Structure formats: structure tokens, C-alpha cells
Amino acid sequence: MESLVATVRSLYQTTQTETQKPLNHQEILNTFNTNSTFQNETADNLLNNLIPSFPIPEFSLANIIILNNILNKVMTKARNLNEIEAVSNLNGINEQKLISELEKCLKESDPKQIDYSGDMFADLCHFYTNKLIQLNQAKKGLLTMHECVKKLQYDSYSDKYNTNQLTTVHSDLLKLSLSSKNFTIGQKIMSNEILDIKKTASSTFDSKFYLSYFYYCGCISSSLKNFEDSLFYFEQVLNVPANALSQIMIDSYKKFILISLIYKGKLLGLPKFTSRKVITQIKPMCSVYHDLASAFMDFELEKLNSLCHKYQEMFERDKNSGLIKQLQNAFYKLNIQKLTKTFITLSLTDIAAKTRLNSTSQAEELILNMIRDGEIFATINQKDCMVSFHDNPEKYDNPNLMNKLTGEMFECIDLENSMKKMENEIITHPHYIQKCQTNVGTGIDEIDQLLQ
């Protein structure tokens, strides 16, 4: 083992004297992979003896490789465990020590060396997240994971941090936020628009992480009642180009149905570019939800309540019981909104009767809350027990609206500029130019010219 330590340290040493030369990471990786003592050493021994010889942040890459090796040795290999169960029983190692070493490595590693490690650093992050959730200590990992995301967004070619790049660790961070019920960091991450995906020659990006990132974004937005945002995120999960259906898509679609009923009062359709295969396969899987939707939109309170009661267990398994309760409340709200379209004034008793509420005081309370949320414009007259409905008083003639409008226009302009940049990158890419040249004379080139 001493020879291993010496070899690796010497590889590091050569770069320190010649600062122009980058770290020879391939050589370091090979040294570890070919050393049989290292491969056969027990995880415990590695943790106690080898890790301290490579302090972070100088020897981050070595540390990452060793930790990865340890994890592969201690995790149970059974195939039918979910990811949380897989980290629950670690054989032959001091769990506390492992977690603290892991935390140190994740917090203090050098971003340049992380870039060389390929998938290994991300795997460490995934393990750390799942372990914290299994131990019910999710809150501890929030700041650490936030640091990890930032480090993974580092690009060694341009020496910059790309905050709009999606990494596999994004979904871990949101998973920790949901588990610890602390959405402060989660919301910061969500506010960065995703324009790129981290995928280098040495690292992969499993689609599972893409889908789960947007699914968790949707869950967090809907917990905080930002229904507009949550609809957008669930839609993102569903319109990924796909040839096969993922369980994450099914869960997203179920929540999508419920939230579009609660927020918009009707079942929104999926965009045209959603994959045909996804659409045809997903609808039969969510037939109960579609039944709920039709009962809701047809104003059938008994049918809605009986469906909610009958399939209660299924909704609990899908973790949608909270949304179902909100759906039942939204039923009354939707019907009051429908009444505003037909009547100018209406008595409280009539409102209670038409919307199937139990009492006038309940109706009054509901209308007061709806006025507070800006969902209707009305005034209640207790003396005559009447409610007068008004039109939206917004005249679109004030500076507040002007500011809002210019703000949105600038967002569109920024989006256009980033689209142009992406288009330029593709057009000047050698692969694209090569393809264009091979297609000369096949008719594709002419069409391209016609379109310009």
C-alpha cells in the first residue's frame, strides 16, 4: 500500500512543479485500477488507513476514487431493493466515520479534479443523499449538496461555473429538500433556468435524473401552492422525447391532472410535441383520475365524493391524498366562479344552494377567502344578504402593469438570445457541417436552402 501512496503522490508532484501541465488523471486512475492490493483490501482498512494519506483538497481525485471503491464493497448487491433500502445495511464498516469522511470530501474537493473523476463524484453524492434520507437526517445535507451542485457545474475548458446546467445531483438536492421540508435552497436552485445538461466524455447522464429533477420541482411548487409553476414542471416530465413510459411520468401525469383541475377547473391537454407512445400508454394507466376529472367538470358532487372515498387507498399509495382534499374544496370554488359569469347579484342562500354548500355562513366565508386571493371580484352585503359580482377592475393603464409587461418582454428577449447562441453553436459544429455535406444532392440541402 505504501508503494501505491508513493506512486500516486509522485504523479501529483509532477504537476506541482510544472504548473502548465494538467493533472495526469488517467495515469492516477490506472494506478488505482491495476494495483491488486488496493482492489483486495477491506473497506474498513481503506477507510482508516488509506484515506488519511490523501488530504483534501489537494488530493481530491485520489480521495474520490478510494471512497468509490469503499462504497462498492460495502453496499448490498441485491437487485430488487429500492435505492434507500440499498444503503441501509453497510457491511463491515463504521458508518459514522464513512459519512463524515464522505461529507468532508463532498464539501472541500477541488472542482477541477472533480471534473476528471467522471461519474464517481456524482455517485458519492447519490449515496450520501440516500443514506441521509434513510437515517432521517436530510437537513444536514442541504448546504453540502448545494456546494456539490455548484462544483459539478464547473467547466474546466472555460474555467467558469455554468449555473444553468443540469447535473445529476440536482434531483438529490431537491430530494433532500422534500425530505427535510426545508425549501429555501430548493427554491434557489429552481429559480435557475435549465439551458444545458452536464454530459462530458467521461460522465453519463441517466434520464432518470432529468425526470426526477422536474418531478421534484413540481412537488415542491405544488406544496407551496405555486400551481402555475408546478403544472409547467410536470408537463416537462411528460413531454420528454421518449420511446418508453417511465413510472416517474405516470406519477407526474396523475398530479398534473389533479392540479390542473384544482387550479384551472378543467383538464389541460398535453402539448402537441408530446411523444405519441407516452400519450397512448399513459391514459389507460390513470383511468380513475380521468373519471374524477369528468365528475368534477360535470358538477357531480356525489359522484366525486364517492370516487374519492372508494379509491382512498389508491390515492394514499400514490401520495395524492392532500391534493384530493384540495380538489374537493376547489369544487365549490369553481362553481362560485361559474356563477359570476351568469349573475350580477345573487343572494347568499341561493349561492349556498347552487354550489351545494351546507350553510350561508360557509358560503360567505368561502367568498371572503376567494376575494382575498383575487379569485373573484365581488362585494358582500350582509344587510340584504346579497353578493354583487363585478368585472376585473384592472384597466391596464397604470405604471405597475407597464413594469410587469416590460419585465416579461425582457425575459422573452433573453430567451431569444440564448436560442440564437445555441443555434450558432450547432451550425458551426463540425459534425453538422459534415452531415450537411454528405446530404448534398439528396434533396435535403435544397429544402434547407428553401427554408432560409
Add this chain to the structure above:
Amino acid sequence: MNFDQISLAEKIDQLEQIELNEQEETNEEVYIKLMIFYILSDEAMKAKFLWKRIPLRLKQSNTDLSKLWPIVQNFVLRKYAVAFQLANQLTNFSNDELRNLFGHFTERMREKIFSLVQEAYSSIRIKDLANLLQLDEEKIIKISMQNEWEIDESRTFLQPKKVPSTEFLQINNRLQLENLTKIVSFIET
């Protein structure tokens, strides 16, 4: 009003950072302030999740936090009468700063509900308003008169005065022109 809102958001940010940095050793005071600020800035859901993640030892029945929670919970559920009733009963606090903050909090919430009633009702029973805000009827009448509401002959109904919203941001002409130039030049390219 705007300045108040900005500094409220900053205070919330600071407290959230403290909570993340101190983790389990976070002071009870941080949680109390954070909860009050969430309700004041209309972020009821965040207050609800804050309560869910507060460690169990701080939720014991003798802490300030456990006495504050029923009030906050009723504000989240929009049961204003119950909330104000409990708030009237809560007078013991461990230090003066919290007592003042809580006093300011109940005052502010009463103002908010009062302006909601002003916006939503064209006539309301004095008894109902007194119940909603948990104040004496004489005090209600006094506050209504100060806000130029009208009272009917039988002295049972109040008629709120509609106040047109006069909150306009100042127009900075140079900034507007700058924005307009940017947009037009974008369209032209």
C-alpha cells in the same frame, strides 16, 4: 409600504440562512421570528412547513413556540376569530423583544383583515366584525369612524368606504425610454 416589504424579505432571508447554518442548534427565537414574518408576508405554506420541521424538543408545552403555534395555525387555516381570540390571551413572553414583535404582529394582522373587510363588504354587521377581529364593539365603531365608514340608523350595520387603490410606482422617464429603446432595437434586428 414597499420599503416595509423589502426589509421583511431581507429579514426572512437572514433567518433562513441562520437556520441552515445552525441546523439542530437553532435558537427558539429564530423559529418564532421566522414564523411571524412568514405570516406577515402572506407565505402561509412556508409557516406550515416550518412547524413540521422544528425539532420536537422545542414543541414542548412550556415553550413560547408551542403557545404561538395555535395562533399561527389558525391564521394559516384562515380562522381569524379563533386566531385573534388566542392572540388576546397570549401575554407571557420570555423577553421584551418577542413581546413587542408579537404585539406588532397582531396589530398588523388586524389591519390586514380590516382592509380585507373594507374591500369585500358593502355592509357588515357590527357584531360580526367584532367577532372576526375579537375586539369590543365600541372599539370597532371608533376605528370605523376613523376610516370614514358609515353606520346605519339602527346601529347594527357598518358600511365600509371603498378606497380606490392609489399605490402607483413612480415613473422614471429615462428608464422607460431606455427600456423602450432596447425593445425596439431588438425588434428591428
